[in-house]
Amino acid sequence: MIASPEILDEVAGLRLELERHNRLYHTLDNPEITDADYDALLARLVMLEDTYDLHSPTSPSSRVGAEPLPGFTQITHEIPMLSLDKVFDGDDLRAFEGRILKRVEIDGEITYSCEPKVDGVAVSLLYENGVLIRAATRGDGTVGEDITHNVRTIRSIPLKLSGRGFPSLLEVRGEIFLGKRGFAHLNEQARLDQSKVFVNPRNTAAGTLRQLDSRRAAKVPLQMYCYSVGLHEGGKLPDSLDGVFISLAEWGLPTNPQRQVVKSIDRCIAYCDELLSIRNALEYEIDGAVIKVDSFNLQSAIGTNARTPRWAMAYKFPAEEKSTRLIDVEFQVGRTGTITPVARLEPVFVGGVTVSNTTLHNMDEVARLGIRIGDEVVIRRAGDVIPKVVRGVPGSVNPNPRPIVAPSHCPVCGSSVEKEGDVLIRCNGGLVCGAQRKESIRHFASRNALDIDGLGERIIEQLVEAELVRDVADLFGLEASTLMNLERMGAKSAEKLVAAIADSRRTTLPKFLYALGIREVGEATALQLANHFGDLSVLQEATIESLIDVPDVGPIVAEHVVSFFANTANIALLARLQECGITWPKISVASGESRPLIGQTIVLTGTLEKLSRNEAKARLVALGAKVAGSVSKSTSIVYAGPGAGSKLAKATELGIEVDDETALLGLLQSLESSLKSID
Ligand SMILES: [Zn+2]
Incomplete structure (x- = not known):
């Protein structure tokens, strides 16, 4: 249908209006209309665009997401996205300035641009003539992934720049993150839907950006703060970072409201202290501050190292600590019978996650901490590390202290307990022990073992408790009619499980x-x-x-x-x-001939995406290679995935060949198939 001038006007008006609300909502955190009213405007726009075929990649309607992509495309960053060196205190920050002053002569104080170090995902946005044409993850700094489809759904990122004076080609860099409120809202929803809750905002943001289906990404209220400009052509930028931030904001790009420009390193330190004191009150997670020399001329005079600029520094905050009460200590029995003390805690939000229990590792650690049940304890958590009880709170009131005592008998099966080495205790029950039975069955059925689809933890628990399965061999005698009596198990899934168990018998x-x-x-x-x-x-x-x-x-x-x-x-x-009929193909014992990688030392680093690290290692070793944990002169080749760090740097330094996961897969497949043809 041909659109009348009135319709064209309405569409243009709706687009402007929706983008204005997007900015008010996220950038200025000051919405004028309710979500329902916003949705109504958006629905009207989508309807008009569909009816009159007025689709445009810069229309706010594209923010609802589109059909899933078949896979990710790799993007090479024209200018590498460097990482930052980090310091942990004011003295090291002064030393950073000291190194700058040795390199360049400066009259007076250096001006620095300071901003919070947002705990998110670094990305690059590319605008051509003001239109967003590409968004990519940082990846390993050189090669990232195309995430344009997901970034389009982020309402505070303009699909089209506003104002004027932007370069015709402009690459903006920044951090995409999920705010605390958005994270809490998402988890509330997950609880209502009884789906899995999200562990922390950072991982949720990263996972969202790696969705192939942007309609799913559109449901997560991601945000972004820009922190620099990369590639730019056809136009002039201000000569300082501060100036650039002002321009970016004029063009509609979100910049951090907590950023500040200060003179002297002492003011930087004061900024960091101030930021740390308001850290918990911020609407988003941060793990420190970033300090950069403000003048671009000065930046280029100072220069960069191989992987990090010399004019910027991350000031990392100490790992977050919070105190809470130790409600109880339970002893958990693992697959091999190891008994581990686990602290049950009054739930506490620390380092971006809610912690309600954490391992105390062993009785030695309990003794070292000197804590009792009922004590107030300090929990520390940084990054992705498992939360840790670091100490008791001295002088805290504990009206009913109870000592933490290692069990003399297994808490699950009552068998005697033996000490192994100095610190480990172990249940002697073997397969008599329900806990060990459950764990051994779970391991047997796990993905890299017999891979029995549908045999989950809850089913195993019921099978063991009802004594339907005493050991893994009993699995093969299960009938659908028995399984149907379990909780939440219908006839169809019972039959499917029996079939999956039968299928698993053909293994390797x-x-x-x-x-x-x-x-x-x-x-x-x-x-x-x-x-x-x-x-x-x-x-x-x-x-x-x-x-x-x-x-x-x-x-x-x-x-x-x-x-x-x-x-x-x-x-x-x-x-x-x-x-029971478990079989596997015969293996011809490896001879030198069938181990073509003998003599090669290979290092794997970064994230492998198609292979598990263990599988890659196992297959390389099977072909005769040695897989080493660190790079040295004797390393033959390094296979690096996204996120590779010091090992990759070392390889580059030593001039050792580096390749990616695709090359590794190619090598494995070609060698393995040539061996099969020898057999
Ligand atoms: Zn036991």
Whole structure:
């Protein structure tokens, strides 16, 4: 349908009006209309655009998201996105200025631009003639991912710049984050829908940006603050960061309201202290401040190191600490019987997450902390690290103190407890122990073991508690009619589970060995054992001496393997499992010929996205490579994924070849398939 001039006017008006509300809502945090009224305006715009075919990539209607993408495209940053050096106190910040003054001669004080270090995801936005044409993650600083589809849904990011005077090509950099209110709202919704709650705002923001379906991203109220400009052509920018911030704001881009320009490093330190004192009152999570030399001329005179600018510094706040009450200590039994004390805490929000329990590791740690049940304790949490009880609060009132006592018997099965080494305690119950049974079944069914789809934790719990399954071999005798009696299990899912259990019987020897849960035998070791011995019956007869010959197997692992296969209960279990029909393809024992990577030392760093780290390592080792944890002169090649840091830098420094995960996959696939054709 052809749109009349009135309709065209209305569409243009709605677009302007909606963008104005987007800015009021997020940038200025000062909405004029309710969400419902906003949605009504947006619905009217979408309807008109659909009816008259007036779609435009810069229309606010594109913020609702679009059809999912098939995958992510990689983007190479024209100017690398450097990372920042960091300091932890005022003295180190003074030393930072000291190094600057050694490099350049300056009359008077240096002017610095200070801003909060927002705990989010660094991104790059590219505007061409004022229109947002591309958004990308930082990635490893050189190569990131195209996330334009998701960034379009962020209401405070202009799809079209306002005002005038912007360069015809302008790359804006900043941090995308999820505010505290948005995070709380999202979790409220998740609880209402009984879906999974989100752990912390940063991970939620990162996960949202990596959605292929932008309609989902549109539901998360992400925000952004710009912190610098990258590539720019066709136009002039101010000669200071402060000037740039002012321009960015004029063009409609969100900048941090807490930013400040100060003269002298002492003022910077005062800024950091002030920011730390208001940290909890801010609407978003921060983990420090960023201090940058304000003048661009001075910045270029000072220059950059290989990966970090010399004119900028991150001032990291200390890990956040909060005090709360230790309500109780429970003892948890793991798969191998290890008993761990776990602190139950009065819930406390610290370092961006609510903490209500955390491990105390072992009884030595409990003794070192000197805490009792009922005490007030200090919890510390920084970044993604597990929250930690750091100390008791001295002099706190505890009307009813109870000592934390290691159990003399297993809290789950009542078997006796043995001490292992100095600090570990372990239940002697073996498969008598319900906790160990549950854990061993869960491990057996897990993705990298027999991979039984649909056998979740709650089902395992019920199966073990009802004594329907005593060990993993019992799984194969389960019938749909029995499973249907479990909670939340319909006829259809019961049948599906029985089929999944039956399917899992066709596996591989490495997966089967890993599934058995022999102590210290992870995926990589299981693969080594399988390749070395080729057959279960040969491995069962192996001696400690012959086991030590296997790459990566030391005396402790060898001993665990031998004692596992010497245990009569385990021998019986293996026989029963084989009777149940578990099979795997034969393995031809590896010879030098089939291990083409012998002599190569490979380092993996950063995030691998298609392979698990363990799988990549196992497959490389199977081909004869040594996989090392650090880069040295003897490293043959480094495979680096996004987020690679010091190892990548070291490799570059030593001139060692670096490649990416795609290349690694290619190598594995070509070598493995050529070996198959030899067989
Ligand atoms: Zn037990």
